[in-house]
Amino acid sequence: MKNRKMPKLLYADAKGNIFDHPDFVMAGMNGTEAVIPENVELIPLPEDSRLFTIPDTPPLAWDGKQRKFVSLPTIRENGRSKKVQAVSAFMAPGYVRTLLPACDYSRKKVHLPLWSYTAVGWDEERDCFVVAASRVDTNENWNPSNYDDRKLDPLVRKRLREMPDNRLLEQLARCAVDYHCFAAKNLFFRRWEAPIPTSPSCNSRCLGCISLQPSDCCPSNHERIQFVPTPEEITEIAVPHLMQAPDPIVSYGQGCEGDPILQAETVAEATRKMRAATSCGTINFNSNGSFPEKVRMLCDAGMDSMRFSMNSVREDLYNRYYRPVGYAFADVAASVKIAKERGLFTMINYLVSPGVNDHPDEVEALLEFIEATGVDMIQMRNLSIDPDFYNKRMGVKGRGIGMYRMMERVKKEFPRIQYGYFNRTRENFYPEGLEKGWPIQG
Ligand code: SF4
Ligand code: SF4
Known part of the structure; x- marks a missing residue:
């Protein structure tokens, strides 16, 4: 050495x-x-x-x-x-x-x-x-230098004047100005990916939920939205974004809310209205994927892509982190499969931690999951939580094969799998040379 x-x-x-x-x-x-x-x-x-x-x-x-x-x-x-x-x-x-x-x-x-x-x-x-x-991703839009608050404030005031009765816009103004949420700022800058929070409630109880914390962990960063916006409030905001923004994406389930699947009817109605108004842009749905039949309905309402969150593809570890209420991991896997079968670009939001996601059992389970669902992309997200607390809750003992080795193994078995970190516009769902795509230098 x-x-x-x-x-x-x-x-x-x-x-x-x-x-x-x-x-x-x-x-x-x-x-x-x-x-x-x-x-x-x-x-x-x-x-x-x-x-x-x-x-x-x-x-x-x-x-x-x-x-x-x-x-x-x-x-x-x-x-x-x-x-x-x-x-x-x-x-x-x-x-x-x-x-x-x-x-x-x-x-x-x-x-x-x-x-x-x-x-x-x-x-x-x-x-x-x-x-x-x-x-794992080359998108540089999220660079803080793109978010100058001196330019943001006048835009927030202007849009609030344009839509004085829209409670969702009011919420997003708070997200942009008080919470400094980059996604919310994009809405006011009218560019890239903008969030559509819709759900005050969730049927998971994640150990590291950023929008609601049970008492055995620590305080959450942000507060959940407190109301369900109407389909009209959603479309009033989303349609101009889809029509005018460069690289436009509107995303449900983007952060400080519960899970939008619990508002599936409202979300489906809003999405149908958006697609009646314009065929431009990408409509994305981020969710825990707990109800496959609602996912099917949402696919048919006009979604372009869906991303499903999970910390592990092993049911036991999923349950320990998500603590699901009224659904099981099999429902999540079924949702991923349905979204892919309906022709959507399908991603998992894989909340990873070394030692858990490179464990040999996890790697084998992930390969089976990719084969069974046909998922297109794995967004490799670093799980934000105390590592020691998490390892103890997951029962981790010892080490895995290494995260880099795990990613190599998956790519070798499934060259079509894309790694990434951010959602994509539909023009970029299947880029040329995607068998390479990773590792990215720099
Ligand atoms: S991620 Fe949170 S802060 Fe950002 S727009 Fe969504 S709800 Fe608001
Ligand atoms: S699925 Fe999302 S909103 Fe629900 S508890 Fe987990 S992190 Fe929080």
Whole structure:
């Protein structure tokens, strides 16, 4: 093992100042095991990513002299010992992490908030931070530099004046201005993918739901929409977007709401009205897919694409995370299959975590799921949750085959499978050369 070429451990002092260590080597965690990242999974920290500390939790590193992983509650510097804490990266969208931050989770005292946590180190040769990750999408629309609030505010006021009685527009104005939701901002900028929240309720109880938290986790980031908009309120907003925006997508179920499948009749009616008004643009439905017959109705109402969320394709693990009420994982799989059979571009929103989604049983189950449903795309989303809490709830022990290896395996068995991170316009559902498509450099 040539330690000199491996990235170095990053750690933080008690105040959160971040340092690289001259000797100890960066480690990452797959499930509950510390590992040294493979070269193929080390990429420069993407622009617009953030570094965090994992409060009061010692980092783990590879000690080349002792040839073992060590926990480092303190580090000696200038002859003095100082208390240190682990460092984690929160990456810009479009990248899937392949390793969790390596730290001594047994000594973690706080429940970490709903962010995704990625292993990060310092690469002396490249003179940059590196993360254990792989790029899965090239869409750069979501770059923060595209969201200048000085341009946004006048547009929000203008649109509110144009539609003074539309409660949904009022809600989205709050999403854009108070919650700084990029998707909601797109609606006012009239471009790209815009959200259509419709549902105050959900029939899942996800451990890491961003819009409603049961008391055994931590506070949610955003508040759920409190009412069901009418089909007229929805179409008043969606039709101009579909007709005038560049690369237009309107998406149901885009975030801080329950699940739109519980408002399927309203959503179907609104979609029929949109398609009566225009054939332009892409209409997308994001959902837990809990009711296959409602999915069938929504396909026939005029959806172009559907994306179904899941943390695992193993029923047991799905149940532990989603805690479904009145439906089963088999219903979700049936929904994916129906959407594909109805000719829609069909995706899964795969909420991944190293150690769970690269477990050999999960990989085999995923291959079977792809074969059985015909799904087109796997959106590789980093599950935002405390990794230790999640591993414990999922009963993870040990490590998987590696996220990169898992993605390679799937691509080898199904070259037509697309990886991605964002929804697509219908012109881009099946791009040329999709057998390649991944890995993406940069
Ligand atoms: S994702 Fe959340 S904040 Fe954004 S538009 Fe939807 S409901 Fe609003
Ligand atoms: S399916 Fe979505 S809205 Fe429902 S509990 Fe899960 S994350 Fe929350």
